[in-house]
Amino acid sequence: MADDSQIRIGVLSCTNIVRKVSRAINLAPNATVAAIASISNSIEEMKSFAASNNFPPTAKIHGSYESLLEDPDVDAVYFPIPASLHVEWAVRAAQKGKHILLDKPVALSVYEFDQIVEACEANGIQFMDGTQWIHNPRTAKIKEFLTDPASFGQLKTVQSCFSFAANENFLKKDIRVKPGLDGLGALGDAGWYTIQASLLANSFRLPKTVTALPGHVLNDAGIVLSCGALLDWEEGVTATIYCSFLANVTMEITAIGTKRTLRVHDFVIPFQETEASFTTSTTDCLSEHKTMNEIPQEACMVIEFARLVGEIKNRGAKPDGFWLSFSRKTQVIVDAVKESLHNNLERVLVSGR
Amino acid sequence: MADDSQIRIGVLSCTNIVRKVSRAINLAPNATVAAIASISNSIEEMKSFAASNNFPPTAKIHGSYESLLEDPDVDAVYFPIPASLHVEWAVRAAQKGKHILLDKPVALSVYEFDQIVEACEANGIQFMDGTQWIHNPRTAKIKEFLTDPASFGQLKTVQSCFSFAANENFLKKDIRVKPGLDGLGALGDAGWYTIQASLLANSFRLPKTVTALPGHVLNDAGIVLSCGALLDWEEGVTATIYCSFLANVTMEITAIGTKRTLRVHDFVIPFQETEASFTTSTTDCLSEHKTMNEIPQEACMVIEFARLVGEIKNRGAKPDGFWLSFSRKTQVIVDAVKESLHNNLERVLVSGR
Structure with a gap:
């Protein structure tokens, strides 16, 4: 029991x-x-x-x-x-x-x-x-760093990418390349992570506009196998995302502030299950930051989810709306990239969606 | 004498x-x-x-x-x-x-x-x-790696950025922010390096098109202080560049092929004067590659320049046209980014220019 x-x-x-x-x-x-x-x-x-x-x-x-x-x-x-x-x-x-x-x-x-x-x-x-990855203790540290004006300054750009070279079988048969199943392809899969990294670096605020970039690759059924996009906020703050089923595995965040630069090379799945790191740098100094997690990040996710459900079930709490909102914003950007791809890479207004 | x-x-x-x-x-x-x-x-x-x-x-x-x-x-x-x-x-x-x-x-x-x-x-x-940096022995190694189909595969995307946070005096008085002097701003300065990195990764071939990205920053005189652009070649091969006078010093190349990913964190000015490194990675394996140069990269440049001049002066050789052509291609892309910025971020055809 x-x-x-x-x-x-x-x-x-x-x-x-x-x-x-x-x-x-x-x-x-x-x-x-x-x-x-x-x-x-x-x-x-x-x-x-x-x-x-x-x-x-x-x-x-x-x-x-x-x-x-x-x-x-x-x-x-x-x-x-x-x-x-x-x-x-x-x-x-x-x-x-x-x-x-x-x-x-x-x-x-x-x-x-x-x-x-x-x-x-x-x-x-x-x-x-x-x-x-959002639930890895490293991510909390990254967020803390990126929102600390004293050490990071103000964010200017965040560039993230998640790619992996899918094999022939995947490219023919996986649900992620089938219009009737996960019809958003690499954008809804690998791209989802890069969009959330961009939102996290921008304190979860939606960008003003989203523009798909030239050079995307679709399969015969019109599913995205590879694409990039530019998100922009006010005052020249930008994010570029790149997601692909066609390129060597890369899981990168580079966030550049006015005072420091943050780099993560394995943001989606850390190289090690119970330890993760990122670096920050100035002109003179490169620092490595390590975090330990006793249990893997997917268990951290389950613990947080179960904790919130427990609050509702056992204490009559209300649901934590953050997660619905975060997923919705991510989906808004996925939709905007898709819209831009379908409209000749037109810039898509996102504010207020 | x-x-x-x-x-x-x-x-x-x-x-x-x-x-x-x-x-x-x-x-x-x-x-x-x-x-x-x-x-x-x-x-x-x-x-x-x-x-x-x-x-x-x-x-x-x-x-x-x-x-x-x-x-x-x-x-x-x-x-x-x-x-x-x-x-x-x-x-x-x-x-x-x-x-x-x-x-x-x-x-x-x-x-x-x-x-x-x-x-x-x-x-x-x-x-x-x-x-x-083109003359640093590391760059030759990078080029060798990027053009080796057996280990790197085919290039899919190369993302490069060069930024530094200029001080107030620079932003008011430097020739790089004055329309009458180096009127191309961050694009002609920091951007020049990122364009050459993109060309190098693409065997010095001009892209098909160039598109400036939303989120650029101009000063009151219309000079670029920060901007990004997307270059694309055939078959979904892309490069993104980011150059800025407004963000912490970052000198990054991430090149993703079908088989490996290459990363350089100090491509413009190596952290050390006589030693430089880059990493390559697959799913399972991260390798660091080091090169030594007895003399700094700017002296490597002078040696190569003087060698070519010596061939002409002492042996009646013809000039090596590679360097004129490389600079011209870089300038073509600078012009295209500027044109795109001035034309509502329109995509600019570059082939044949």
Whole structure:
């Protein structure tokens, strides 16, 4: 039986990301895997998946998503399903009172995501997108540094990139290159991280405008395999993002302030699981900053998510709206890049969206 | 007396950059400082400058640029004068048979620079622009790595930036922020380096198009204090450049290929004078590459320049046209960024220019 104080999380599908996140749930003292449902695996396959991934023996096996959402012993659901299915299942989960940990991209458009927002707000649901690096203790240190005028000064530009060279099989068959599934391609996947890095460096404020850059690559179905964009805020503060399925793995943030420069070379997935670093520099001096995390960043994410759900469940707190807002802003920028790509790289006004 | 095999270089003005370059000429075994001319210093001041910078006692003091250009004991001239004066004096030097080491930006436009090109070609003049990092042995190693398909793969994107936070005095009075002098601002200064880094990573081929990015900053006189641009080649190969007088010193190249990523954190001026490094990485492996140079990179530049002049002077060789062509391509891109900035950030076709 789950410890009463633990948040009981149901997971959907038997995929690799569920292996990783269920391990994280196991590592989080305030959460437990309570159930699994898959629409493409048999009950036997799910049982075997549960056993090989150390699910608690109490974890239930559901033959359908509906059945899992009806389960009174599930507090929250982790959704690693194609983005095209997010609206339907996240809205249904919210209506059943289940809290939501939703993989990025959170939807195929802000229009869709706003239906999730509405359902969460109407039902008092805690929402969080499944971006893990945001929860690494290093990220808090980076944010602290970037918002410290005394040492960093004022931000002038932040350049981030996340690329990996996908193999032929991925480029043919992965859901991230299929119009009917995660139809936002590299932009909704790798690009999501770079957009959040840009927002984080700008204290989570939306830019004024977004402009897609020349040189993007689409596949035959029109899905983005590689693209870049420029975001700009007032007074010449800019961010450039680059995301690609076609270039060697690179996970870079370079943020330049008036007084110092910050560099991270592994922002999405740190080179080491329980230790991470970044550097800061002036003309004369380069400093390395290290942070330790006893548990991997995905477990930090689960702990924070379960903590917020626990506050609601056990103390009658309200959901923390930051995470809905952060995901929505990210989706606004994803949409704007896509709009710019479709409109001859036109500059897209974003303020107020 | 100068060693007969040494190329005799005349320098113009008594500025800090002349201190640095005359030191480099002294360090270069195949060159010597043969003369100085300044239009804003007295003969006495020049004598004192010559002595305190260890010019050979044979170095002549000229009261005017004309007089230095007439000097039969001068083979070549180093021009650290405002860009607005380049056409006039470089053309006159070429007509007098003097080889030319010209500071960047080489001119205020390609239209102007083509007059220098014509004068050099008509008079068999060796030309080189005074960009020093290109001559660091590290740069040759970087180029070798970036053009090795077996280890780097194909280039996908190169992102470079050169910024420094200029002080108030610079921002008010430096020739680089004055329309009548080096009227190209940060673009012609810091931007020059990033454009050359982009060209180097692309085997010195001009991009198809150039697009200035939103978020640029101009001073009251319309001079660029900070800007970015996107260059693109065929098949989704891109470069982004960022140059600024308003942000902490940063001298970065990140080049991402299909197989590896290259990073340089000090490409313009290495942290150490006689040693430099860069890193390359794959998913699993980060390697540091070090190069040693016995003499600083500016002396490497002088040695190469003097070697080429020596080939012409002593062996009847023809000038090496690479350097004229490289400077011209850089100037083409500078012009295109400026054109884009003036035309609402329009994309500018560059091929064939």
